[in-house]
Amino acid sequence: xxxxxxxxxxxxxxxxxxxxxxxxxxxxxxxxxxxxxxxxxxxxxxxxxxxxxxxxxxxxxxxxxxxxxxxxxxxxxxxxxxxxxxxxxxxxxxxxxxxxxxxxxxxxxxxxxxxxxxxxxxxxxxxxxxxxxxxxxxxxxxxxxxxxxxxxxxxxxxxxxxxxxxxxxxxxxxxxxxxxxxxxxxxxxxxxxxxxxxxxxxxxxxxxxxxxxxxxxxxxxxxxxxxxxxxxxxxxxxxxxxxxxxxxxxxxxxxxxxxxxxxxxxxxxxxxxxxxxxxxxxxxxxxxxxxxxxxxxxxxxxxxxxxxxxxxxxxxxxxxxxxxxxxxxxxxxxxxxxxxxxxxxxxxxxxxxxxxxxxxxxxxxxxxxxxxxxxxxxxxxxxxxxxxxxxxxxxxxxx
Amino acid sequence: xxxxxxxxxxxxxxxxxxxxxxxxxxxxxxxxxxxxxxxxxxxxxxxxxxxxxxxxxxxxxxxxxxxxxxxxxxxxxxxxxxxxxxxxxxxxxxxxxxxxxxxxxxxxxxxxxxxxxxxxxxxxxxxxxxxxxxxxxxxxxxxxxxxxxxxxxxxxxxxxxxxxxxxxxxxxxxxxxxxxxxxxxxxxxxxxxxxxxxxxxxxxxxxxxxxxxxxxxxxxxxxxxxxxxxxxxxxxxxxxxxxxxxxxxxxxxxxxxxxxxxxxxxxxxxxxxxxxxxxxxxxxxxxxxxxxxxxxxxxxxxxxxxxxxxxxxxxxxxxxxxxxxxxxxxxxxxxxxxxxxxxxxxxxxxxxxxxxxxxxxxxxxxxxxxxxxxxxxxxxxxxxxxxxxxxxxxxxxxxxxxxxxxxxxxxxxxxxxxxxxxxxxxxxxxxxxxxxxxxxxxxxxxxxxxxxxxxxxxxxxxxxxxxxxxxxxxxxxxxx
Numbered sequence: 035x036x037x038x039x040x041x042x043x044x045x046x047x048x049x050x051x052x053x054x055x056x057x058x059x060x061x062x063x064x065x066x067x068x069x070x071x072x073x074x075x076x077x078x079x080x081x082x083x084x085x086x087x088x089x090x091x092x093x094x095x096x097x098x099x100x101x102x103x104x105x106x107x108x109x110x111x112x113x114x115x116x117x118x119x120x121x122x123x124x125x126x127x128x129x130x131x132x133x134x135x136x137x138x139x140x141x142x143x144x145x146x147x148x149x150x151x152x153x154x155x156x157x158x159x160x161x162x163x164x165x166x167x168x169x170x171x172x173x174x175x176x177x178x179x180x181x182x183x184x185x186x187x188x189x190x191x192x193x194x195x196x197x198x199x200x201x202x203x204x205x206x207x208x209x210x211x212x213x214x215x216x217x218x219x220x221x222x223x224x225x226x227x228x229x230x231x232x233x234x235x236x237x238x239x240x241x242x243x244x245x246x247x248x249x250x251x252x253x254x255x256x257x258x259x260x261x262x263x264x265x266x267x268x269x270x271x272x273x274x275x276x277x278x279x280x281x282x283x284x285x286x287x288x289x290x291x292x293x294x295x296x297x298x299x300x301x302x303x304x305x306x307x308x309x310x311x312x313x314x315x316x317x318x319x320x321x322x323x324x325x326x327x328x329x330x331x332x333x334x335x336x337x338x339x340x341x342x343x344x345x346x347x348x349x350x351x352x353x354x355x356x357x358x359x360x361x362x363x364x365x366x367x368x369x370x371x372x373x374x375x376x377x378x379x380x381x382x383x384x385x386x387x388x389x390x391x392x393x394x395x396x397x398x399x400x401x402x403x404x405x406x407x408x409x410x411x412x413x414x415x416x417x418x419x420x421x422x423x424x425x426x427x428x429x430x431x432x433x
Numbered sequence: 434x435x436x437x438x439x440x441x442x443x444x445x446x447x448x449x450x451x452x453x454x455x456x457x458x459x460x461x462x463x464x465x466x467x468x469x470x471x472x473x474x475x476x477x478x479x480x481x482x483x484x485x486x487x488x489x490x491x492x493x494x495x496x497x498x499x500x501x502x503x504x505x506x507x508x509x510x511x512x513x514x515x516x517x518x519x520x521x522x523x524x525x526x527x528x529x530x531x532x533x534x535x536x537x538x539x540x541x542x543x544x545x546x547x548x549x550x551x552x553x554x555x556x557x558x559x560x561x562x563x564x565x566x567x568x569x570x571x572x573x574x575x576x577x578x579x580x581x582x583x584x585x586x587x588x589x590x591x592x593x594x595x596x597x598x599x600x601x602x603x604x605x606x607x608x609x610x611x612x613x614x615x616x617x618x619x620x621x622x623x624x625x626x627x628x629x630x631x632x633x634x635x636x637x638x639x640x641x642x643x644x645x646x647x648x649x650x651x652x653x654x655x656x657x658x659x660x661x662x663x664x665x666x667x668x669x670x671x672x673x674x675x676x677x678x679x680x681x682x683x684x685x686x687x688x689x690x691x692x693x694x695x696x697x698x699x700x701x702x703x704x705x706x707x708x709x710x711x712x713x714x715x716x717x718x719x720x721x722x723x724x725x726x727x728x729x730x731x732x733x734x735x736x737x738x739x740x741x742x743x744x745x746x747x748x749x750x751x752x753x754x755x756x757x758x759x760x761x762x763x764x765x766x767x768x769x770x771x772x773x774x775x776x777x778x779x780x781x782x783x784x785x786x787x788x789x790x791x792x793x794x795x796x797x798x799x800x801x802x803x804x805x806x807x808x809x810x811x812x813x814x815x816x817x818x819x820x821x822x823x824x825x826x827x828x829x830x831x832x833x834x835x836x837x838x839x840x841x842x843x844x845x846x847x848x849x850x851x852x853x854x855x856x857x858x859x860x861x862x863x864x865x866x867x868x869x870x871x872x873x874x875x876x877x878x879x880x881x882x883x884x885x886x887x888x889x890x891x892x893x894x895x896x897x898x899x900x901x902x903x904x905x906x907x908x909x910x911x912x913x
Contacts, residue, residue: 096788096790097686098682098683098685098686098789098790099682099685099788099789099790099819100685101788121688122688150630150635152630156629157629160603160607161629161630163630163635163638164603164606164607173881177877177880177881178877179877179878179881180874180875180878181878181881181882183853183854183855184788184853185786185787185788185818185819185820185853185854185855185858186599186600186786186818186819186820187595187599187604187786187815187818187819187820187858187859188786188855188857188858189592189593189604189642189857189858189859189860189861189862190855190856190857190862190866190870190873190874191862191870191873191874191878191879191882191900192639192642192643192646192882192885192886192900193593193606193638193639193641193642193643194639194881194882194885195638196606196635196637196638196639196641197634197635197636197638197639197885199635199638200630200631200634200635201634201635205634216690217688217689217690218688220688240548240549243550244547244548244550244572244659245659246571246659246660246661246662248727272731273731273734273735275730275731275734276727276728276730276731276734279728279730279731280728280731283728327628327629327630328628329546329549329626329627329628330548330549330627331546331548331549331627353629356549356628356629357629381626381627381628382626382627382628383628383630383631383632385632400632400633401632401633403632403633404622404623406616406620406622407622407624407633407636408633410622410636410888410889411633411634411636413888414634414885414888417881417884417885417887417888418881418884418885429633430633433633
């Protein structure tokens with residue numbers, strides 16, 4: 035941004051000094067990692083950027099303890115490359131969303147934690163927040179705070195790790211994160227049934243998830259045009275013998291006379307990285323994108339409603355139907371609100387993931403909270419950032 | 434000895450009026466104010482500490498919990514929430530000027546949704562009853578503390594409880610989707626639900642493990658999981674603790690995550706075997722229980738791999754369970770370890786977690802520390818995740834022995850923090866570890882936690898004697 039000030043501190047002590055000075059002057063700070071998601075969230079007014087660009091490096095990695103610690107500005111790909119050398123990975127399969135936002139930079143590990151970003155495997159191993167063992171952060175007072183640690187089990191004191199995960203930098207500037215990691219699967223495969231309606235597909239996916247075969251991906255991509263039929267996809271991972279055994283049992287469980295295709299490892303990997311990065315949506319530049327989190331058994335109801343009300347809507351399902359990615363042509367405000375209306379009926383929440391700055395200014399990006407919950411949320415913000423300088427109004431008007 | 438604050442005399446003076454008022458807020462049979470009946474609630478599983486509460490209410494609905502909390506808030510009366518009273522950390526120990534809100538009458542399963550893999554339950558239901566309710570459908574609730582027969586889901590949420598199988602399935606916070614939370618002013622709030630993740634801040638994550646200090650959970654939506662087709666444990670006995678510890682690191686380092694990986698030392702094996710007749714090897718210094726699950730084909734392959742890896746560390750005995758009866762006996766022994774120890778000795782149970790690479794060093798230091806106090810220790814713990822449970826044995830009838838045991842325990846917990854671990858892995862801080870919090874946290878860390886706490890309970894009415902050291906407590910004003 036022209037004329038803006040940019041801080042790229044070298045360590046957390048310097049971060050603390052910058053934040054303390056900003057708090058004294060009530061001068062807002064835009065928190066930045068790799069800068070790949072600067073058009074996510076509500077537009078904020080802050081001329082000063084506080085970047086984690088110089089807070090780089092893996093600070094600890096113990097493969098036999100399944101744990102890795104890195105400074106917040108470390109690119110995710112650096113962390114993953116190191117893990118993969120040891121046959122491990124971040125379990126929750128983090129999306130980069132780089133193609134969605136048309137960004138060229140490298141997403142950072144700190145932003146992963148701050149945005150609680152999880153991919154298809156979230157349904158079997160939990161979200162980023164579930165794998166986040168510890169954080170160090172600087173709060174809005176300029177104090178260096180730690181919570182959690184490096185061990186798998188830790189119930190000592192209030193779990194501020196969970197609170198900071200998914201707070202989009204509004205509670206503190208994360209300086210270091212510690213993640214639980216898991217061995218990468220030796221083998222994987224995907225089963226596919228073609229031509230199902232949304233409702234039938236969700237039925238199949240919930241049946242697969244309710245089986246004892248450790249399904250690690252459950253998605254449905256509706257028919258895109260006459261050439262590409264709807265695909266209902268179920269992934270299994272593990273040792274190669276185990277994948278084969280479970281694939282056979284699942285085929286019997288889900289097939290019921292239908293043809294069940296099997297995709298090999300290579301094709302499987304391509305499919306799920308596509309699902310992770312919204313490839314099936316083929317988003318056009320003039321479209322807005324929503325992310326809906328709903329109870330799986332209500333998912334088909336949601337898309338039926340959206341499809342009947344909003345012309346040109348396209349979508350696909352991940353997380354056994356619990357996650358719906360939705361693309362819409364640009365709309366009037368009333369039409370945007372119908373997305374939230376249906377969510378209120380079935381439970382869950384909708385996030386406006388990509389839209390123009392104008393739309394993000396007038397339409398709430400995050401689902402609005404009931405008044406009592408909003409009051410608690412505002413007080414928590416105040417408990418961490420009393421001057422209100424960290425990413426002000428990025429999540430909600432007062433948050 | 435751990436300090437429990439002296440009661441507020443102005444509250445005790447008003448006791449008759451408070452009792453009179455509270456009795457009207459709950460149904461007949463849900464209110465206790467007579468001495469003998471109150472005594473049932475004077476302690477939990479940390480039995481060395483006792484305080485008879487001012488009164489006990491046993492609400493049957495969320496609305497009753499709300500009206501009792503609103504009354505206590507308006508009248509400045511302290512509140513201690515109680516599930517089944519199985520806390521080893523003193524999390525449910527009351528004080529003389531506090532009202533206990535017991536959730537034991539709210540013990541029903543409200544609904545089960547197999548398609549979403551969720552169950553909605555009341556907070557007073559026992560952990561095991563949830564698994565039993567969904568068992569016929571082939572499902573279970575994963576966190577399985579040893580006390581699962583008695584402990585309640587509400588208590589599990591308060592302490593973010595774990596168990597033997599959380600190596601694969603995670604602890605309570607990873608299996609919790611939603612709660613009904615009642616705030617100190619009586620506000621009833623819904624967090625989460627049948628969907629994943631939340632808009633805004635992750636209050637569900639903050640509530641879980643908050644030890645009854647932020648509000649009272651009356652209902653919960655928990656994740657249920659389809660049980661594997663089969664599960665089979667194996668027992669691996671070793672001549673030294675170091676060899677057993679190295680085998681643990683080698684198994685996990687090879688990319689195998691068993692569903693459970695438990696450790697018992699010679700003393701723990703002897704005590705437990707004498708009680709449970711689980712078929713444990715008696716000629717070894719350390720034993721691992723390694724359980725794998727899946728289809729029977731998968732189990733055979735995985736156990737063979739594990740035994741191969743372990744063989745590099747020269748196990749003295751290897752025994753694979755041959756069927757459901759043997760498997761049940763193996764787990765019965767492990768889950769009865771605390772109880773069996775209690776039959777032969779008084780003990781305190783520690784709960785620190787360490788990085789698993791530090792296992793051999795910490796076990797050696799544990800032996801030295803305990804020997805210096807001339808006490809005995811039985812080590813039983815979750816080796817896969819480094820969550821230690823040294824049981825420090827002592828004789829309460831010998832003057833000074835309990836104090837010695839407490840002092841030894843304190844040294845062990847400091848050791849856990851020193852090597853990169855924490856004070857408590859699954860039991861919670863309660864009163865037991867309250868005064869050690871500064872070993873793990875700076876005052877700045879604690880202040881930030883207390884500022885978050887103050888948002889929910891600015892006057893320290895909810896379970897106030899717990900978690901945070903009694904000095905330098907921070908009270909901030911609510912902002913409007």
